[in-house]
Amino acid sequence: MIYLDYAASTPIDPRVVAVITDIYENHPGNPSSRTHKYGVDCRVIVENARSQVSALMQAYPYEVIFTSGATEANNLAIRGLFDFGSKNDKRHIITSSIEHKSVLNALGYLERAGFEVSYLQPSENGTIGIEQLERAIREDTLLVSIMHANNETGIIQPVEEICDLIDSLPDQKKPYLHVDAAQTAGKICKELQKLRCDMISVSSHKMYGPQGIGALIVKQNDFQGAPIEAILFGGDQEQGLRPGTIPTALIGGFGEAARLALELQERDLECAKAVERTLLQGLSEAGINYAINGSAERMPFTINVMFTGVSSEALMIAGRNEFAISNGSACTSNSYKPSYVLTAMGLTPEEATDSVRISWGRGIDETQMQNFLNTLIPIVKSLQ
Numbered sequence: 567m568i569y570l571d572y573a574a575s576t577p578i579d580p581r582v583v584a585v586i587t588d589i590y591e592n593h594p595g596n597p598s599s600r601t602h603k604y605g606v607d608c609r610v611i612v613e614n615a616r617s618q619v620s621a622l623m624q625a626y627p628y629e630v631i632f633t634s635g636a637t638e639a640n641n642l643a644i645r646g647l648f649d650f651g652s653k654n655d656k657r658h659i660i661t662s663s664i665e666h667k668s669v670l671n672a673l674g675y676l677e678r679a680g681f682e683v684s685y686l687q688p689s690e691n692g693t694i695g696i697e698q699l700e701r702a703i704r705e706d707t708l709l710v711s712i713m714h715a716n717n718e719t720g721i722i723q724p725v726e727e728i729c730d731l732i733d734s735l736p737d738q739k740k741p742y743l744h745v746d747a748a749q750t751a752g753k754i755c756k757e758l759q760k761l762r763c764d765m766i767s768v769s770s771h772k773m774y775g776p777q778g779i780g781a782l783i784v785k786q787n788d789f790q791g792a793p794i795e796a797i798l799f800g801g802d803q804e805q806g807l808r809p810g811t812i813p814t815a816l817i818g819g820f821g822e823a824a825r826l827a828l829e830l831q832e833r834d835l836e837c838a839k840a841v842e843r844t845l846l847q848g849l850s851e852a853g854i855n856y857a858i859n860g861s862a863e864r865m866p867f868t869i870n871v872m873f874t875g876v877s878s879e880a881l882m883i884a885g886r887n888e889f890a891i892s893n894g895s896a897c898t899s900n901s902y903k904p905s906y907v908l909t910a911m912g913l914t915p916e917e918a919t920d921s922v923r924i925s926w927g928r929g930i931d932e933t934q935m936q937n938f939l940n941t942l943i944p945i946v947k948s949l950q
């Protein structure tokens with residue numbers, strides 16, 4: 567059985583497990599307890615991890631706000647601006663129709679509270695046009711929220727150009743910029759490190775760390791971070807932005823995952839590209855009817871493929887003892903409907919239904935991908 571659903575969650579790196587196990591076994595305590603050694607030791611672990619995550623993102627440690635994952639980071643970035651937007655008559659937000667549900671549903675909440683949201687549509691190639699964004703920006707635009715790479719297609723959005731566009735606007739018209747980098751953080755490091763945006767959402771379990779932890783990076787550009795406020799009520803942990811006992815072991819594991827990502831980034835990327843080449847070549851030589859969804863630049867860890875006339879459900883059932891792939895995002899897969907990402911890109915509901923996501927990363931090599939193809943292709947042929 568081969569696991570090729572890394573975009574849903576990556577396998578945890580054994581080195582991360584070792585760090586987490588050590589913390590669970592040897593470091594009881596609450597990092598916020600200042601009165602004894604146990605608490606202080608936990609605080610050292612958390613601050614060390616914060617430095618590791620900030621080094622990965624080329625941010626300052628105080629810009630890292632730990633959250634339970636990218637879902638919460640996205641909520642904090644968006645709903646956290648509610649009061650500021652309301653008080654300053656900035657109630658317009660721009661996003662795209664292919665964002666993750668944690669962005670779309672947080673924005674739906676703001677719409678119900680009187681905000682207006684403009685949803686940019688992707689073109690057939692899977693990207694959002696920069697001119698479309700330029701036209702949508704208004705005097706009362708509070709925030710632009712655009713993902714770095716899409717979780718279903720792996721297509722990379724033009725976030726650098728978006729930064730340039732926002733930079734070029736007069737100060738009073740500049741919206742805040744939030745980038746959901748759940749899919750790319752720890753994988754496409756260089757681009758993210760130089761991104762001049764206000765907030766970046768990161769998830770540990772997409773970069774070989776544990777599930778249930780992530781961060782919102784709130785950049786203090788010119789000493790002025792986006793004026794977000796906490797969306798939960800409680801203690802003053804994480805600069806008052808994220809109350810709740812700080813989970814030392816998860817954060818320690820996330821820190822180790824960030825350290826490894828920084829160390830292994832080139833190797834991981836080269837390896838993923840080689841695996842992608844094997845996959846693309848195998849598909850092109852297979853003599854089957856297929857199309858790759860989205861033609862723009864893609865991260866070399868994820869691909870979305872339509873096998874014409876083959877329902878994704880039938881394909882996954884036929885291959886369920888051999889491989890794990892998916893259709894759509896795990897966060898929406900309880901109720902299977904044709905993917906809203908693919909239909910927004912112009913695919914018909916039938917084409918979207920015939921599409922699957924294959925995603926890989928650290929631990930998958932060319933031989934394993936070839937073995938997967940050797941299993942997949944006869945199944946596709948038998949169903950076509």
Ligand code: PMP
Pocket residue numbers: 573574634635636637638640666668713715716717746747748749768769770771779780895896897
């Ligand atoms: N945004 C994107 C683009 C994602 O792919 C995911 C994970 N499916 C999330 C946000 C949510 O991340 P988490 O699982 O850490 O809440």
